[in-house]
Amino acid sequence: MPLRALPFCHLQIKVLRCPHPHRWKCTQVGPATPKSIGDHIKRRRLQLHLMQSQVAALLGVHCASVQNWERGIGVPAIRVIPKIIAFLGHDPEPEPDDIPARIWYARRRLGMTQEALATALNIDPVTLYRWEQGLTAPPKERLSAIQALVGDAFILQRSLPKPACAGCHRIPRKRSVPTGRSRVCPS
Secondary structure, X not given: OOOOOOOOOOOOOOOOOOOOOOOOOOOOOOOOOOOOHHXXXXXXXXXXXXXXXXXXXXXXXXXXXXXXXXXXXXXXXXXXXXXXXXXXXXXOOOOOOOHHHHHHHHHHHHOOOHHHHHHHHOOOHHHHHHHHHOOEOOOHHHHHHHHHHHOOOOOOOOOOOOOOOOOOOEOOOOOOOOOOXXXXXXX
């Protein structure tokens, strides 16, 4: 019969581990109705029981950036937005209805600057700026190119606004106060 050094060697001690990370404050509560992108990040982080430094590592930013976003100080850079959307599992920004805002929304989801998207579309950055501001309307083939980049069908779902004249792509501007002057479209 083998000798055992301790009579209770065959016993195992089992204890439950804390399901939260070390130094986790279990009193933290995420916002019930998140309003900003920082609120959405904080809510998701608390649901997953992650520390700000862990979220920062996932997003490829400094932990102070995540702290500032959650406090409402500043907003994430556009290059980080696709990673944030992937982390959240949805886009917290509501989908816009008009074409200029939809172009900006598509560029934001891609995480591209105006210059980067203009280069990808082979157009001038000023042209893209004018499309996003609603000063001019993009031709349908350019909208199709943006749609192909994004991979979604959310740009062409709405109909294009009618140009002011048949020869150009200028969109008539809405004025809140009538000025008495008529705007002539340069054809």
